[in-house]
Amino acid sequence: MNKTVIFDLDGTxxxxxxxxxxxxxxxxxxxxxxxxxxxxxxxxxxxGSANLVMRALQAQDLAxxxxxxxxxxxxxxxxxxxxxxxxxxxxxxxIDALGWLQDRGFRLGICTNKxxxxxxxxxxxxxxxxxxxxxxxxxxxxxxxxxxxxxxHAMASxxxxxxxxxxxxxxxxxxxIAAGQPFALFTKGYRNTSVEMLKPEYYxxxxxxxxxxxxxLDK
Numbered sequence: 001m002n003k004t005v006i007f008d009l010d011g012t013x014x015x016x017x018x019x020x021x022x023x024x025x026x027x028x029x030x031x032x033x034x035x036x037x038x039x040x041x042x043x044x045x046x047x048g049s050a051n052l053v054m055r056a057l058q059a060q061d062l063a064x065x066x067x068x069x070x071x072x073x074x075x076x077x078x079x080x081x082x083x084x085x086x087x088x089x090x091x092x093x094x095i096d097a098l099g100w101l102q103d104r105g106f107r108l109g110i111c112t113n114k115x116x117x118x119x120x121x122x123x124x125x126x127x128x129x130x131x132x133x134x135x136x137x138x139x140x141x142x143x144x145x146x147x148x149x150x151x152x153h154a155m156a157s158x159x160x161x162x163x164x165x166x167x168x169x170x171x172x173x174x175x176x177i178a179a180g181q182p183f184a185l186f187t188k189g190y191r192n193t194s195v196e197m198l199k200p201e202y203y204x205x206x207x208x209x210x211x212x213x214x215x216x217l218d219k
Contacts, residue, residue, distance in 0.1 A: 002160045002161055002162045002163065003105055003106045003107060003218065004106065004107050004108075004109070004155065004158050004160035004162070004163040004164070005101055005106055005107075005108055005109075005163060005164045005165075005166060005214065006108070006109040006110070006111050006151065006154050006155065006158075006163045006164070006165050006166070007108070007109070007110055007111070007165075007166045007167070008110075008111060008112055008145075008165075008166065008167035008168060008169070008172050009110055009112040009114055009119060009122070009123075010045060010112065010114060010168075010189075010190070011045065011046075011167075011168035011169060011186070011189030011190035011191075012091075012166060012167050012168045012172070012186050012189055013090065013091060013094050013098075013128065014088055014089065014090055014091065014094075014122065014126065015088065015089050015090075015091060016084070016088040016122065017038065017041065017042055017045070017087075017190070018038075018086075018087025018088060019080065019083065019084050019085065019086055019087045019088045020041060020045065020052070020080065021036070021038050021041045021042075021087075022079075022083070022086075022087060023076055023079040023080035023083070023084075024036065024041055024044075024052065024053070024056050024076060026075070026076075026079040027053065027056065027072050027075045027076045027079065028056060028060055028062075030075055031060075031062055031072075033060040033062055034060065036056060036059060036060070040059065041056070042190055043190075043192060044056065045169075045190050046113065046169045046170070046171040046190065047113060047144065047145075047171060048113035048114070048115075048138040048139075048144050049073060049076060049077065049080075049113075049114060049115055049118075049138065050069065050073050052076070053069060053072045053073045053076050054069050054072075056072075057069065057072055077115060077117070077118060080118055081117060081118045081121055084118055084121055084122050084125065085122065085125040085126065088122065088126075090126055090128070091186070091188065091207065092206070092207065093206055093207030093208055094207050095127075095128075096207065096208075097207040097208070097210050097211055098128070098131040099131070100211055101131075101211075101214065102131055104218075106214075107133050107158045107159075107160065108131050108132050108133060109132055109133060109134040109135070109136065109154040109155075109157065109158055109163075110123070110132050110134070110135040110136065110154070111136045111145070111150050111151050111154045111165070111175075112136070112137060112138060113137075113138035113144045113145050113150075113171070114137060114138055115137050115138055115139040116135070116136075116137030116138075116139055116140055117137075119135060119137045120135065120137075123135070133157070133158055134154050134157035134158055136150050136153055136154045136157070138150075140153075141153060145171050145172065145174075145175040146171050146172075146174035146175045146178055147175075147178065148175055148178035148179035148180075150175070151163075151165060151175055151176070151179045151181065152179060155179075155181075162181060163181055164181070164182055164183075164184055164202075164213075164214065164217060165179070165181050165182070165183050165184070166183075166184045166186065166210065167183065167184075167185065167186065167189075168185065168186045168187075168188070168189020168190055168191055169189060169190055169191045170191055170192065170193050170198065172185075173185065173198045173200060176200075182201040182202070182217075183200045183201055183202070184200065184201070184202040184203065184204060184210060184213055185198060185200035185202070185203040185204070186203075186204060186210075187203055187204065187205050188205065
């Protein structure tokens with residue numbers, strides 16, 4: 001594992017569904033469209049903000065040509081960045097686990113399909129930036145997860161030939177498989193597939209259990 005752990009963000013370290021839902025419905029409101037239910041938006045998360053916005057427009061029978069999607073994405077990022085912590089919380093135990101890893105010499109990274117600017121805003125607002133040696137956002141490279149390029153880029157930034165990738169979704173699982181890296185699934189995130197179907201190398205319900213996983217791997 002090369003003492004390197006790389007994390008997804010939304011649904012893994014933070015529960016950001018409420019603020020994402022509010023911003024996305026703000027985009028729809030600007031277009032005189034009805035709001036989407038929280039559960040519907042939850043199912044849209046995982047493939048980046050552009051895909052999220054496009055699916056919302058499609059769900060409400062709005063135009064999804066390039067110009068319409070681009071304008072809606074700009075509105076979403078503006079609304080979300082302006083108020084991205086009101087309804088967001090850090091999952092219990094995450095800060096303690098990050099501190100534990102950092103204190104024991106692990107290099108930590110973020111690999112998220114969320115664009116870099118709002119990613120940094122959220123990390124700063126919750127005091128998480130200090131834990132991470134690299135942050136890779138969904139608009140930095142030509143591809144996004146589940147393409148493994150993002151994870152390889154994060155690993156290279158940490159001078160790591162291997163890592164434990166921690167995430168919550170089908171997209172994260174696919175990314176780990178494509179990159180040939182072990183995966184630890186956080187079960188309280190935004191996945192729609194059972195643990196049994198995803199077949200992660202490891203899974204955990206509480207962050208104290210992630211510490212136990214890393215302890216085994218680091219021996």
